[in-house]
Amino acid sequence: MSSKPKVAFFDFACCEGCQLQVANLEEEILVLAQMVDVVEFREVMTGAAPAYDIAFIEGSITRRADENRLKDIRNRSKLLVAYGQCAVSGGINKLKNRRPGMDEVKKEVYGDSAGMPHLDTYPTKAIDEIVAVDFYIPGCPVNREEFLWVVKELLLGKTPRLPNYPVCVNCKLQENACLFDFSIICLGPLARAGCGAVCPANGVACCACRGTVDNPNKNAMHEILLKYNYTVEEIKKKFDIFAVDPEVQSGKK
Amino acid sequence: MEILKISKEDFNSFIDEKRTASAPLEGPGDSISGHAEKWKTIGVVKKGANFVFAELNSAAELCLDYDVTVLPPKKYFLPPKETLLKFIPKKAESYAAVNHPGPIALIGVHHYDLAAIHLMDRAFSEGERDEHYMKRRENSVLIGIYPTKHYKYRFSSSVIRGQFRKAADIMLVAMNGFFVVEILTEKGKNYLQGAELQENDFSLADIEAAANKIKDDQKIPLPIELVPEFLEKNHDHSAWDYFGGKCFSCASCVLVCPTCYCFDVRDEVDLTLEAGKRVRTWDSCMLEDFALTGEGFNFRAGRGARFRHRIYRKGKHLFEKYGYFGCVGCGRCAGSCTAGIAGPVKVLKYMLEHKQ
Amino acid sequence: MDKERGNTQKKRNSSLYLPEVATLINKREMTPDDSFFEFQLKNRSLGHLPGQFAEISVPGIGEAPISISSPPSKSRKFEMVIRRVGSVTGALHALKVGDSAGIRGPFGAAFPMAALKGRNLLFISGGIGLVPARSAILYALEHRQDYKDIIILFGCREPAQRLFTDALAQWQKREDIIFHESVDRTNGAPWHGNVGVITTLLPKLGKVNPVDTYAIVVGPPVMYKYVIMGLHDMDFSDDHIILSLERRMKCGVGKCGHCQMNDKYVCRDGPVFNYDRIKHLQEAI
Amino acid sequence: MAKNNIHIEVNHVTRVEGHGNIVVDAKDGQIEKVQWQVPEAPRFFEAMVVGRDYSELAVITSRICGICSIGHTLASLKATEAALGIGISETTRSLRELLLHGETLQSHILHIGYLVVPDLLRVNSVFSLAETHKDLLLAVTKVHRLANELCDIIGGRTTHPIRARVGRFSKLPEKKELEELKSRLKDILPDLQKIAETIKALADNFPAFERETEYLSLTQAGEYAFYGGDCITNDIAETIPVNRYREIVNEYVVPQSTAKFGKFNRDSFMVGALARYNNNFRQLTSLSTQAAEMLGLKGISYNPFMNNIAQVVECVFAVEKSMEHIDRLLDMELALEADKIEVKAGSGVGAVEVPRGILFHEYEYDDRGVCIKANCVIPTNLNHNNIQLDFEKMAPEFMELGPDELRFYLEMLVRAYDPCISCSTH
Numbered sequence A: 001m002s003s004k005p006k007v008a009f010f011d012f013a014c015c016e017g018c019q020l021q022v023a024n025l026e027e028e029i030l031v032l033a034q035m036v037d038v039v040e041f042r043e044v045m046t047g048a049a050p051a052y053d054i055a056f057i058e059g060s061i062t063r064r065a066d067e068n069r070l071k072d073i074r075n076r077s078k079l080l081v082a083y084g085q086c087a088v089s090g091g092i093n094k095l096k097n098r099r100p101g102m103d104e105v106k107k108e109v110y111g112d113s114a115g116m117p118h119l120d121t122y123p124t125k126a127i128d129e130i131v132a133v134d135f136y137i138p139g140c141p142v143n144r145e146e147f148l149w150v151v152k153e154l155l156l157g158k159t160p161r162l163p164n165y166p167v168c169v170n171c172k173l174q175e176n177a178c179l180f181d182f183s184i185i186c187l188g189p190l191a192r193a194g195c196g197a198v199c200p201a202n203g204v205a206c207c208a209c210r211g212t213v214d215n216p217n218k219n220a221m222h223e224i225l226l227k228y229n230y231t232v233e234e235i236k237k238k239f240d241i242f243a244v245d246p247e248v249q250s251g252k253k
Numbered sequence B: 001m002e003i004l005k006i007s008k009e010d011f012n013s014f015i016d017e018k019r020t021a022s023a024p025l026e027g028p029g030d031s032i033s034g035h036a037e038k039w040k041t042i043g044v045v046k047k048g049a050n051f052v053f054a055e056l057n058s059a060a061e062l063c064l065d066y067d068v069t070v071l072p073p074k075k076y077f078l079p080p081k082e083t084l085l086k087f088i089p090k091k092a093e094s095y096a097a098v099n100h101p102g103p104i105a106l107i108g109v110h111h112y113d114l115a116a117i118h119l120m121d122r123a124f125s126e127g128e129r130d131e132h133y134m135k136r137r138e139n140s141v142l143i144g145i146y147p148t149k150h151y152k153y154r155f156s157s158s159v160i161r162g163q164f165r166k167a168a169d170i171m172l173v174a175m176n177g178f179f180v181v182e183i184l185t186e187k188g189k190n191y192l193q194g195a196e197l198q199e200n201d202f203s204l205a206d207i208e209a210a211a212n213k214i215k216d217d218q219k220i221p222l223p224i225e226l227v228p229e230f231l232e233k234n235h236d237h238s239a240w241d242y243f244g245g246k247c248f249s250c251a252s253c254v255l256v257c258p259t260c261y262c263f264d265v266r267d268e269v270d271l272t273l274e275a276g277k278r279v280r281t282w283d284s285c286m287l288e289d290f291a292l293t294g295e296g297f298n299f300r301a302g303r304g305a306r307f308r309h310r311i312y313r314k315g316k317h318l319f320e321k322y323g324y325f326g327c328v329g330c331g332r333c334a335g336s337c338t339a340g341i342a343g344p345v346k347v348l349k350y351m352l353e354h355k356q
Numbered sequence C: 001m002d003k004e005r006g007n008t009q010k011k012r013n014s015s016l017y018l019p020e021v022a023t024l025i026n027k028r029e030m031t032p033d034d035s036f037f038e039f040q041l042k043n044r045s046l047g048h049l050p051g052q053f054a055e056i057s058v059p060g061i062g063e064a065p066i067s068i069s070s071p072p073s074k075s076r077k078f079e080m081v082i083r084r085v086g087s088v089t090g091a092l093h094a095l096k097v098g099d100s101a102g103i104r105g106p107f108g109a110a111f112p113m114a115a116l117k118g119r120n121l122l123f124i125s126g127g128i129g130l131v132p133a134r135s136a137i138l139y140a141l142e143h144r145q146d147y148k149d150i151i152i153l154f155g156c157r158e159p160a161q162r163l164f165t166d167a168l169a170q171w172q173k174r175e176d177i178i179f180h181e182s183v184d185r186t187n188g189a190p191w192h193g194n195v196g197v198i199t200t201l202l203p204k205l206g207k208v209n210p211v212d213t214y215a216i217v218v219g220p221p222v223m224y225k226y227v228i229m230g231l232h233d234m235d236f237s238d239d240h241i242i243l244s245l246e247r248r249m250k251c252g253v254g255k256c257g258h259c260q261m262n263d264k265y266v267c268r269d270g271p272v273f274n275y276d277r278i279k280h281l282q283e284a285i
Numbered sequence D: 001m002a003k004n005n006i007h008i009e010v011n012h013v014t015r016v017e018g019h020g021n022i023v024v025d026a027k028d029g030q031i032e033k034v035q036w037q038v039p040e041a042p043r044f045f046e047a048m049v050v051g052r053d054y055s056e057l058a059v060i061t062s063r064i065c066g067i068c069s070i071g072h073t074l075a076s077l078k079a080t081e082a083a084l085g086i087g088i089s090e091t092t093r094s095l096r097e098l099l100l101h102g103e104t105l106q107s108h109i110l111h112i113g114y115l116v117v118p119d120l121l122r123v124n125s126v127f128s129l130a131e132t133h134k135d136l137l138l139a140v141t142k143v144h145r146l147a148n149e150l151c152d153i154i155g156g157r158t159t160h161p162i163r164a165r166v167g168r169f170s171k172l173p174e175k176k177e178l179e180e181l182k183s184r185l186k187d188i189l190p191d192l193q194k195i196a197e198t199i200k201a202l203a204d205n206f207p208a209f210e211r212e213t214e215y216l217s218l219t220q221a222g223e224y225a226f227y228g229g230d231c232i233t234n235d236i237a238e239t240i241p242v243n244r245y246r247e248i249v250n251e252y253v254v255p256q257s258t259a260k261f262g263k264f265n266r267d268s269f270m271v272g273a274l275a276r277y278n279n280n281f282r283q284l285t286s287l288s289t290q291a292a293e294m295l296g297l298k299g300i301s302y303n304p305f306m307n308n309i310a311q312v313v314e315c316v317f318a319v320e321k322s323m324e325h326i327d328r329l330l331d332m333e334l335a336l337e338a339d340k341i342e343v344k345a346g347s348g349v350g351a352v353e354v355p356r357g358i359l360f361h362e363y364e365y366d367d368r369g370v371c372i373k374a375n376c377v378i379p380t381n382l383n384h385n386n387i388q389l390d391f392e393k394m395a396p397e398f399m400e401l402g403p404d405e406l407r408f409y410l411e412m413l414v415r416a417y418d419p420c421i422s423c424s425t426h
């Protein structure tokens, strides 16, 4: 590569746990800093730049002002990567959208002050509900290895393509005991792999924090639910945690 | 070849010795002898509620009385991920093969898994020989046993014959504190050099009895010789839509199958982009993108078609190619399928009951 | 009809997957997405037969099967045409003359050119299908006296996607070739020839003797069904139809499973098939 | 232009978590406006969790903050357990404390090494230190990596722990893992020493600024409090139980911030490492006491910049305590506990000391175990007001140095609090 690509990191409404995963690369982040030119990363450095080859966007959008900031970043970026489930689907922040309305939401948190203008908010949106996204790195939080892999693919000029198979693949390779054997309903058969099946490996059902595969077999899931006396609504509610709608093909890869 | 016996204590201390040996080994075959490596020793151990093949830290961890392991031993010969080549990115002159497995011993391989290894051996040696697989096989000793614990999905007695003896180097039968040791190959004999083997006082009938101690609940519902033709005639059977509709395309059935060996090959690079490797990883014909071409055609886009392909591979394609049923009846696919549909017995039964 | 195979790559003790080095000695753009590549091996000729393919790779990016489009030759050079669709093909397009790539092969079954001696040849190629077909066409033209009539039909989506335009023009002119061409649509480009899918060219051939003629058909998956119907209408029997199929492929040597259709491995048993040998396979066409 | 006309506008302070702005206006040497603003987008967690099952609350509220996700998880679990009347085993408690120490170490070392040291050396980022201070960076990354791995081994993941569940852990570490962890913890003590010495050598670069305030933290008999205890401040004689936290935090909304402010006996209070240290320093372990002495922290300190130093001290404490907990766990029979919880209606409060200070979660459940009301009070919330009041004292004192220096020190002050701004707005 002739000159190092200019890379920037931005965060919107989120817990910043995904950029922490980047920081958690430890020594590798120092290598990364040599491979690319990190021109903006507010949480770890002071500095700004006019244009970027790759902009990594974390978090979701909940206000008009942030929407404008995002559009401005998009205009100045060659490639835009949404990383973390907040950016990819709206993530946990979309739980807010399940409530009756924004006024109630504001009142719940700010009580009598809810009407103050600086507390304004609208229903949470994913990044691609506002600007075009070139690549997605799903997960809550993102998997460090996958983040690095995407960076490497982009540096090589390749097209990073996420796994399009269910979490069960990751589970089997680790020889985990399947949670269904213990009558625990796991979203793994519909969820997109790539996390290493961390949740089932730690004894907890997958809650599809990386969204679903491109073409989840929801009919098969319905049959299983019946067998375990669950309703479709109950499962959909589980998918709500990370704003995943198994009925709607997200097309996000 | 030879039938001897060894006490369980002697056997355990022998494999522990092998495991920790540091002196040059007289190994099986030419490829190992002269290596100053220790024997990596793999055995069946407990993992939570299940059994798995894992490297032994001590012979005491061995659990030879087990129903089935989650993954079959193929993971040692065709690892879930292995490096085929190393290179410097974008420098084609730099390609170099990576292939120097050390000696391993696998202890406690059930006879159906041995039959499956025999099938894999054929697949990787015939036609273009795959050195990565074959070197690992050559540098391994397989110590087999007959199942001693019931597994509700197993149906191996209806599909395997004696072919497992073509893969095993040694077969063990546990009897009254002893192992009856049946040495089948020169490799096996070399491996056992120095073990406290004693004259055998068991009869072949005893071994036969032990080998057939566990009865399967399930069996293939028609003579296996008839399966290929039966499948040939039923390409458009309603079973494929029926099972396809229930299948998650999760590939559990393939990953756990001892006779599935499809793989993917891809390149990985260091973050510095200064070094890279071409790796081979397990893949599966049950996954949606398996047959997707670069220009976007998917030749097996339907779940039913993928489900059918897997069953045909076992019951017809491999059978016709190698003369042995392509499924060894371990029952792992049936046991690991979340949808509860993957087992060949279930599929064939459904097909027979629902004549289209 | 027996399979014809070239001398496959020398047996390698270390790894079946270890490529040799080939140097790019010539490259030119044919369409915005397709480029012509000429490679040279270090110290051997590729030794392929028409219709075979090789696995070509860029270290760090990956490997892809690509047909060899030049006819068999004793020289160390061979030609390919590569369409940019993804990572590997993209990286190959980025190569400059003098750069090197990895090569494994040749692989697969070839067009049975020897067995076809003394017959009429009907080449039907759609789009990038002309690339593998070209090696057979050039071979037949080099051995013109061995064959009777040579008919070439070529079709592609639009004029901008025509490959080997110089060769097409020559074939058009040659007296000893029957040549017809069509585009699915003109898409606004100046075009005076036929417009319509490739099967619309078949009626232009008039009477073809189906017993003495072999059809060699290569094109995108959707093309086969209609071309075969057309050939049946012309009384071609299935064993006189020869196809080259494309599938996803990783190893090229019949192990990885990706190209399998029913019990056939397209990489080893094909990519060239006699239609009568695969017509019963539900996953073939 | 008059010499003492100053206009400072820092739109998003860098090297802090979340979005905060600084505004200063001065005319003729008189400060007219100095403000710490928090424009962070609120996410409305208290509204999000309403309608969700008790088992999901920790999973959801963990996402309030990536850096202290373990703290949120634990406060949430404690609140749920208080509401449902669930007790936990010794093993679970020890594992939780271990997790919390891992997070404290991880968060503190990240803050000191990556965010504060660049200030002390006056560079823009840790990246510029890769060549000049390689040894220091390697020590920092080594400690940080181990802290993360601890969280990984105990919690199943470095961020947003998986195994910590209501009433239990869903998977337990292997003894082998614990033993190895302990020996590696011992191993990093010299690295921590090196980091402490570097900070000591640079400590003169922290300004000598003081403002006495009310220091709020947990406290308990016998042990420097992190996981358990009641509330204490330097202004009260008797501790206050955590379920009466509302009497202390007194949250209110101001126009300059989307995060709520709070106060108790004075106009503001401070929480975090320095508050904990000021209230509980007598309970530090031996090595951490030594570290405090070495770093010149003796008794109560009113200099907010000393929060950084108190963090270094707590790093040592966290390592020592972690080793103790590992010993305790190694002596126990580790057995997975069953997941059997009976839901009932009820409400409860959970509090823990997280890296940035005292954290409260409060939930109310209906009889199906579905959340009907929630409140989370985040430590940075509680500090915003104190930052504002520090600003008001500091700006006139530092104005002499000129606008660039003033700006530098105000930013440095913000960083000293290690604020977690998105968390405070949640």
Ligand SMILES: Cc1cc2nc3c(=O)[nH]c(=O)nc-3n(C[C@H](O)[C@H](O)[C@H](O)COP(=O)(O)OP(=O)(O)OC[C@H]3O[C@@H](n4cnc5c(N)ncnc54)[C@H](O)[C@@H]3O)c2cc1C
Binding pocket: A159, A161, A164, B289, B292, B293, B294, B295, B296, C053, C062, C063, C064, C065, C066, C067, C068, C080, C081, C082, C083, C084, C085, C086, C087, C088, C089, C090, C128, C131, C132, C245, C246, C247, C248, C249, C271
């Ligand atoms: C026998 C044979 C001969 C061939 N001859 C030629 C030839 O002469 N010339 C030629 O140009 N080509 C030829 N091909 C095709 C060529 O091999 C492929 O185009 C090539 O392998 C694509 O590789 P790539 O890395 O560039 O594309 P990839 O990056 O692998 O993929 C390309 C496209 O496929 C899609 N895709 C792939 N995988 C996925 C996924 N998991 N999910 C979603 N979408 C996906 C995407 O749309 C992507 O843009 C031949 C193929 C065969 C089998």
Ligand code: SF4
Binding pocket: A167, A168, A169, A171, A172, A176, A177, A178, A179, A180, A186, A187, A188, A189, A197, A200, A206, B338
């Ligand atoms: S635990 Fe979940 S992800 Fe794992 S195999 Fe079972 S269903 Fe699939």
Ligand code: SF4
Binding pocket: B246, B247, B248, B249, B250, B251, B252, B253, B254, B286, B336, B337, B338, B339, B340, B341, B342
């Ligand atoms: S395990 Fe079952 S659900 Fe999964 S791919 Fe196989 S048949 Fe389908």
Ligand code: SF4
Binding pocket: B253, B256, B257, B258, B259, B260, B314, B326, B327, B328, B329, B330, B331, B332, B333, B334, B343, B344
């Ligand atoms: S198909 Fe199923 S039963 Fe047969 S060998 Fe494979 S996993 Fe075992």
